[in-house]
Amino acid sequence: MFIRWRIIVIFLLPLVFYSCNNSKNSSNDANVDSDSANNIGFQDHAQKVKKIFYNIPSPIEMSSLMQRAGADYDPSILNRIESAERYNTNSKMALNLGVYGANLSYTRMFDQIQESVNYLSVIRKLSEGLGIPQQPGTFAVSRIEQNIENRDSLLYIITDIYASADIYLKESNRGSTAALIILGGWVEALYIATNIVDYNDPSKEIMERIAEQKYSLNNLIELLKVYENDEIIALYMPLLEKLNATFDKIEIITTKAEIITDSVKKVTSISNQNKINVAIENIKELKTIVTELRKELIK
Amino acid sequence: MKGLVKILFVSALVASFPIMGFSQCKGFTKKQCLPILEPYLYNGQLNSAVLSEGDVAELLLTFYGGQEYRVLVCSQDLIGKVEFKLLDTDRNEIFFNKEHDYTTNWDFNANSTQQLIIQVLVPQGAVKTDIANSGCVSIVVGFKEKYE
Numbered sequence: 511m512f513i514r515w516r517i518i519v520i521f522l523l524p525l526v527f528y529s530c531n532n533s534k535n536s537s538n539d540a541n542v543d544s545d546s547a548n549n550i551g552f553q554d555h556a557q558k559v560k561k562i563f564y565n566i567p568s569p570i571e572m573s574s575l576m577q578r579a580g581a582d583y584d585p586s587i588l589n590r591i592e593s594a595e596r597y598n599t600n601s602k603m604a605l606n607l608g609v610y611g612a613n614l615s616y617t618r619m620f621d622q623i624q625e626s627v628n629y630l631s632v633i634r635k636l637s638e639g640l641g642i643p644q645q646p647g648t649f650a651v652s653r654i655e656q657n658i659e660n661r662d663s664l665l666y667i668i669t670d671i672y673a674s675a676d677i678y679l680k681e682s683n684r685g686s687t688a689a690l691i692i693l694g695g696w697v698e699a700l701y702i703a704t705n706i707v708d709y710n711d712p713s714k715e716i717m718e719r720i721a722e723q724k725y726s727l728n729n730l731i732e733l734l735k736v737y738e739n740d741e742i743i744a745l746y747m748p749l750l751e752k753l754n755a756t757f758d759k760i761e762i763i764t765t766k767a768e769i770i771t772d773s774v775k776k777v778t779s780i781s782n783q784n785k786i787n788v789a790i791e792n793i794k795e796l797k798t799i800v801t802e803l804r805k806e807l808i809k
Numbered sequence: 810m811k812g813l814v815k816i817l818f819v820s821a822l823v824a825s826f827p828i829m830g831f832s833q834c835k836g837f838t839k840k841q842c843l844p845i846l847e848p849y850l851y852n853g854q855l856n857s858a859v860l861s862e863g864d865v866a867e868l869l870l871t872f873y874g875g876q877e878y879r880v881l882v883c884s885q886d887l888i889g890k891v892e893f894k895l896l897d898t899d900r901n902e903i904f905f906n907k908e909h910d911y912t913t914n915w916d917f918n919a920n921s922t923q924q925l926i927i928q929v930l931v932p933q934g935a936v937k938t939d940i941a942n943s944g945c946v947s948i949v950v951g952f953k954e955k956y957e
Binding site: 558559560561562563564565566567568570571574575578665666669672673674676677680681688692722725726728729732762764767769771773775776777778779780781782783784 | 836850853854855867871876895909912915917919921924
């Protein structure tokens with residue numbers, strides 16, 4: 511009888527521990543009781559959304575948007591390589607892995623080869639510091655040298671590095687670390703954008719591209735709320751909310767879209783028009799807050 | 810005694826399904842999904858989960874005006890054909906893959922920047938069983954820098 515009960519305990523104990531751990535994992539998943547998780551329907555089903563994801567534009571995408579809007583190159587606004595020496599906690603390494611990723615995307619966009627190599631080097635060190643394994647050859651000098659003059663190839667190298675980091679961290683149940691990288695990258699990209707504006711003669715297109723970040727900030731805040739128990743993430747939420755309050759002053763009016771689908775080419779075009787009411791004072795205010803936030807990230 | 814061992818074995822097997830599910834997604838996106846995204850550039854964010862029949866997942870993101878996007882919903886075969894829709898924030902339908910033979914990927918472009926929702930549903934199987942099939946589903950988004 512005693513042996514029978516011992517067998518039961520031995521069998522069931524690991525399952526109990528796993529269930530507890532899995533519940534904790536579930537609590538890290540994007541919440542299902544947020545405002546977005548309404549009861550929705552596919553056909554006749556009333557289904558509750560099991561999982562919600564929030565995506566933010568990558569620094570590469572943001573650099574591309576700004577460059578196409580007419581932004582110039584100004585290396586003085588970027589985070590200094592030497593600053594990496596003081597990033598010795600996981601949170602600081604993660605945040606600045608994002609920051610330097612944004613810097614690299616910016617230097618790459620303007621074909622600044624030596625600066626790009628320098629940023630790749632510090633990104634490698636921070637990745638190693640966070641225990642993120644890299645595919646053999648990712649940071650190989652030979653690979654970088656072969657591709658450094660080719661902007662598109664370098665683009666794929668950068669994408670590969672950050673995608674691998676995000677996948678590895680999330681699959682290793684380190685979603686909060688992945689979120690910090692995203693936070694660092696987005697803040698730095700917005701900081702760069704607000705610093706390249708010519709405040710004497712502002713480009714309407716650059717101002718509008720900055721204004722459109724209000725959507726991404728909403729997504730970023732929702733993403734970070736999943737990890738609101740993380741004390742590091744909690745530190746930055748007030749400034750992010752302050753930034754959000756400033757973005758709320760910017761009005762974006764969207765017309766109803768005409769949808770055209772081409773089944774042969776497998777593409778759908780969404781023809782909508784935005785009217786963006788953004789004043790230079792809004793951009794100045796955003797610049798002040800994001801500068802304060804960025805200062806906290808890189809110190 | 811033998812009977813007890815059998816019961817415990819079956820219980821452990823059934824209870825381990827979530828464990829197997831948890832590991833189902835590991836490596837799935839990188840191996841099975843990302844190659845299909847080319848020539849679009851991956852946005853670098855993993856959106857994968859183990860979903861069962863009847864489950865719904867959503868991804869909220871921004872499509873920037875002047876960019877092209879590819880949405881790929883990649884899933885394991887055992888959960889069958891997965892449905893996905895692109896919705897605006899008022900939940901108006903922009904695209905539904907069921908109307909295109911359950912295609913797993915589609916391209917989009919927008920004149921102006923807007924917030925959108927990618928909604929994924931794992932349909933109920935044709936044959937109802939006591940144990941719902943579950944498998945890894947990954948929503949992958951790529952973009953192109955230029956839009957002509």
